[in-house]
Amino acid sequence: xxxxxxxxxxxxxxxxxxxxxxxxxxxxxxxxxxxxxxxxxxxxxxxxxxxxxxxxxxxxxxxxxxxxxxxxxxxxxxxxxxxxxxxxxxxxxxxxxxxxxxxxxxxxxxxxxxxxxxxxxxxxxxxxxxxxxxxxxxxxxxxxxxxxxxxxxxxxxxxxxxxxxxxxxxxxx
Amino acid sequence: xxxxxxxxxxxxxxxxxxxxxxxxxxxxxxxxxxxxxxxxxxxxxxxxxxxxxxxxxxxxxxxxxxxxxxxxxxxxxxxxxxxxxxxxxxxxxxxxxxxxxxxxxxxxxxxxxxxxxxxxxxxxxxxxxxxxxxxxxxxxxxxxxxxxxxxxxxxxxxxxxxxxxxxxxxxxxxxxxxxxxxxxxxxxxxxxxxxxxxxxxxxxxxxxxxxxxxxxxxxxxxxxxxxxxxxxxxxxxxxxxxxxxxxxxxxxxxxxxxxxxxxxxxxx
Numbered sequence: 001x002x003x004x005x006x007x008x009x010x011x012x013x014x015x016x017x018x019x020x021x022x023x024x025x026x027x028x029x030x031x032x033x034x035x036x037x038x039x040x041x042x043x044x045x046x047x048x049x050x051x052x053x054x055x056x057x058x059x060x061x062x063x064x065x066x067x068x069x070x071x072x073x074x075x076x077x078x079x080x081x082x083x084x085x086x087x088x089x090x091x092x093x094x095x096x097x098x099x100x101x102x103x104x105x106x107x108x109x110x111x112x113x114x115x116x117x118x119x120x121x122x123x124x125x126x127x128x129x130x131x132x133x134x135x136x137x138x139x140x141x142x143x144x145x146x147x148x149x150x151x152x153x154x155x156x157x158x159x160x161x162x163x164x165x166x167x168x169x170x171x172x173x
Numbered sequence: 174x175x176x177x178x179x180x181x182x183x184x185x186x187x188x189x190x191x192x193x194x195x196x197x198x199x200x201x202x203x204x205x206x207x208x209x210x211x212x213x214x215x216x217x218x219x220x221x222x223x224x225x226x227x228x229x230x231x232x233x234x235x236x237x238x239x240x241x242x243x244x245x246x247x248x249x250x251x252x253x254x255x256x257x258x259x260x261x262x263x264x265x266x267x268x269x270x271x272x273x274x275x276x277x278x279x280x281x282x283x284x285x286x287x288x289x290x291x292x293x294x295x296x297x298x299x300x301x302x303x304x305x306x307x308x309x310x311x312x313x314x315x316x317x318x319x320x321x322x323x324x325x326x327x328x329x330x331x332x333x334x335x336x337x338x339x340x341x342x343x344x345x346x347x348x349x350x351x352x353x354x355x356x357x358x359x360x361x362x363x364x365x366x367x368x369x370x371x372x373x374x375x376x377x378x379x380x381x382x383x384x385x386x387x388x389x390x391x392x393x394x395x396x397x398x399x400x401x402x403x404x405x406x407x408x409x410x411x412x413x414x415x416x417x418x419x420x421x422x423x424x425x426x427x428x429x430x431x432x433x434x435x436x437x438x439x440x441x
Contacts, residue, residue, distance in 0.1 A: 063272035066265055070404030074385065129407030133387075138280055138396045141417055148410050 025091045034085035043078035047087040053095055071132040128152045202319075204327045204434055212328030212352075216320040219374060220310035225320035226303050227328050231342065234290060234297040242289020242297035246274040248304045248317055255309035255377065266313075273401065274304065274317055277390050281358040281398035284325065288353050292335050296342055300328070311364075311377040314388050314401075318360040319427065326435050328352045356392040359427045360399075361420035363387045368406040371416065373423075387413070389420040393428060 031044050038045045048069040050061045057065075072088065130148065139147070201217035210226035217223075234241055248270040252260040263271070278284065289298040302324065304317045329349040335342050364375035364383035372379055380386065385405015390398040397417065402408070408416075 059268045059272050059275075062265055062268040066269045067403045070385075072404070074404045074406065129409050130402065130413055131407045132404050133400045133402040133413075135397065135400050136276075136280065138282070138392065138398045140396050141414075141421075144397055144400060144417070145410070145414070148413070152410075 023093045025093055027089045028086070029089070030086035031081040031084035032086075034083060038085060039083050042082055044076070044081040044084045044086050046073050046076060046078065047085060048072065049087065049089045051089070051091045053092045067132065067134065074131060128155060202323060202430060202434055204323055210324075211330065212324045212326070214320050214323030214327055216316050216323060218312055218316045218319065219376060220308060221312055221316045222306070222308040223313070223316040223320045224305050224307055225317070225324040226305075227324045228301045228303070229328065229330055230299045230301065231291075231296055231333065231344075232299045234294060238286070239294035240290045241286035243299040244275075244278055244284060244286065244289070244302065245299065246278060246302040246304065246321065247271050248274060248306070248313075250306050250309065250313075254306045258309070270304075270313055270317060273314055273388075273399075274302070274321060277318055277358055277360070277399055278321075281356045281390065281392050283322070283354055283356045283358055283392075284352060285355060291333050291342070296333065296335065298330065300325075309377060311375045311380045312362050315360045315362050315374065318358060318390065322354075322357060322359070323431055323434070325352055326354055326431065356398075357424075357428055357431070358390045358392050358398045359420075359424040360388055360390045361416075361423045363389075363416050363419075365406045365408065368408075369412075371412065373419065387416055389416055391417075391420050391424045393424065395421050395424075
């Protein structure tokens with residue numbers, strides 16, 4: 001049981017990725033009481049902390065934190081918990097590239113990634129819209145379209161996986 | 174004392190906005206305004222003013238990449254540029270912008286780090302690209318990438334030779350060469366309103382009210398160097414494609430403007 005917050009909504013979950021051996025441990029705390037300086041009157045203040053495998057977090061971590069925070073803000077119904085704080089703590093356990101994907105998976109989202117020039121695109125639920133996108137290296141417009149299509153296909157598979165696992169879990173009891 | 178090679182260019186560019194209204198972007202662009210830097214540029218996009226100075230220093234290359242120089246971009250958002258920024262260590266936005274600029278340099282390969290190497294394993298150039306925002310009114314990334322590109326195109330590096338007998342480096346300040354810029358990345362940002370409306374060149378107020386932003390960086394061949402969408406409202410694939418098409422169109426206009434200014438200040 002992680003301490004320091006009122007309660008945990010989720011158990012910290014670990015998603016080992018067999019494809020590229022990147023794994024991230026995620027812990028979510030809150031909604032808990034927020035510091036007055038951080039408190040927002042109309043919604044919950046979301047905070048993402050990303051710890052690298054070794055050393056102290058730097059500019060790269062800060063930029064990824066911003067990416068994840070803004071993505072989570074779009075998904076989490078923060079208006080249901082005004083004046084509270086939700087903090088998401090992520091610890092990189094092993095990094096073999098595309099860290100942001102398991103990060104997102106670990107934080108309970110739905111992510112897909114296609115690999116040629118490594119753009120990661122995240123598409124939410126049934127609409128298959130692009131929620132978040134980041135690219136590494138350059139690619140042509142056609143390649144980008146292919147990546148988006150691959151991300152959308154993979155999102156379908158992952159949603160099905162979530163659906164199946166939830167069904168399995170609740171059908172037993 | 175170096176002669177001041179300053180030139181001011183005001184560019185106007187029409188951008189169709191949601192197919193109905195023509196949106197006018199105004200540029201103000203001056204190159205070589207900091208005489209103590211090796212290259213500099215001041216860019217004004219709407220009310221956002223960004224200045225970029227490039228300082229070149231000599232250093233030994235890293236052991237694991239002996240044939241590479243360094244490029245160190247840094248974005249500063251001092252408290253003078255807008256009320257929202259505090260003085261002190263760089264905040265999240267400044268750090269994220271610095272990382273974005275570093276990613277753009279790496280992804281687009283605008284400067285190949287091998288070009289900065291003078292003697293393998295011994296001597297290489299370090300380019301400190303300091304981007305300082307003087308007036309913040311949204312669209313920081315567009316202005317920063319523009320200023321960085323313009324400043325790098327303005328850089329004149331002195332010729333450095335290594336004396337084989339003594340092994341020391343000799344800097345010839347009389348003979349200066351420009352940097353090899355291989356690609357010209359240009360960033361175009363859009364603010365998303367209500368999941369459907371897209372606005373180019375958002376102001377700070379528009380950014381605050383928007384539900385998300387997208388920044389697309391393209392090079393002159395129409396390749397995408399970065400599609401940066403940090404969360405916010407989800408976009409359909411078609412809308413994203415629309416943004417990409419607009420970004421490619423805008424690239425041509427910005428490139429034309431940079432070329433015009435650079436051409437007019439190059440000594441004949």
